[in-house]
Amino acid sequence: MTRRPRSAALLVAALVATTLLAGCGSDSAEDQSPASGPTRHHSAGSTPSDGSSPSSTAQADQVTVPVYFVGETPQGPRLYREFRKVDAADPLGAALSLAASGEALDPDYGTLLPAGTFSTSGDATVALPDDSWTRAPKGMSQTDALLALQQLVYTAQGVLQSREPITFTDSSGGATQVLGVASEDGFTAADPIKTLALVNVTSPESNAEVSGSFTASGVSSSFEATTPWELRDADDRVVAQGSATAEGWMDKLYPWETEVDVSGLEPGVYTFVAMTDDPSGGEGAGPTVDSKTITVS
Structure with a gap:
């Protein structure tokens, strides 16, 4: 069963929404674009150290990318990052699909996203798995919808190593809202101090x-x-x-x-x-x- 965090109060919705919908990227070079040097591998786990490239080749057909999941903190649910090996054919789609699945290596992590599989062209325009993603699932609060959306944004910007706003499209190919949250200029990463586990x-x-x-x-x-x-x-x-x-x-x-x-x-x-x-x-x-x-x- 997919691990999904409790819908406890997590963030002050207005603060996150203001940052999320403002159309300006975060200044954090670590979080959504954690690349500043060659990958270093450690004997314990063989994962990239922080500050290294999240897209170095692990095998001929795999790359390592950052994927953001949700876990509990004293401030409520926040985002946690794992570096994961995924198919090199579509690393962005694979990373977003993994975030949606909630299948983290750490059993303390889960997801707020609906189940779904992404297929992308590898740029900042991302097609939703289906049009049900334009609406929040029944029972999802606005704060949960905002944090779920940030799972997608932080993961996408981390894979792309860019702060470029992420635009989501529906089945018609047009830009659309996600989980009931709309933006005219694409979605950007919210304040890391209010969004990420500390x-x-x-x-x-x-x-x-x-x-x-x-x-x-x-x-x-x-x-x-x-x-x-x-x-x-x-x-x-x-x-x-x-x-x-x-x-x-x-x-x-x-x-x-x-x-x-x-x-x-x-x-x-x-x-x-x-x-x-x-x-x-x-x-x-x-x-x-x-x-x-x-x-x-």
Whole structure:
């Protein structure tokens, strides 16, 4: 069954709608266009490190692209990113179809989108799977529709490595609204601080196998750029911990990276957890977290 997040209050709809419909792109170079150098592969998961190209060739017939899913945070549902290998024949269509399926590697992620398969020409004009996508499904709130639309926009702009507005078309080939949300000039990425989870682990992937030590990386917007992390055993006991320093904070998500030594641990299943720093000392809603199950061999 497709994992679909609860329809809890997630964003102030007016704030997201204002950014979404304004027709201007986000200034975040990391999120919808995370390309600034050659792909680096890590032994734990073999996924691109943040700031690297999301479209490097994994095999002759596959490329690696960013796909955005939905997960719960203290601020409500937000977008989380995974780098995934997809068919090189139509990477944009494959990435959008994957976002709609909700079939994330991380079991904590899901989707707000209806089921559907995209086929694209590889540019910023995207045909909807069918005309039912022009209307919000029964029971979908406006805030959920806006976040679902952002799944498509962030994924499309990430694959295209461009901030160009995304235009969706119906069966007639004409520009159309999506999930009941209209725009005259195409759809752009909403403010990352109000749309994305404030911490996101890129490496290791879920179910990665590691040994000796591994490089953990991701993006965050955390107090004073500090991104604490923990490694927990099968009984949820903390067996290692530390913190990474991101390249910045406050206005968008910035890359972070750290080395994690597992050489002294018994082989088995562990959970790597990255989180935002909580200057309230537990008095607020609590930190945003992203966790990945790994196996130490």
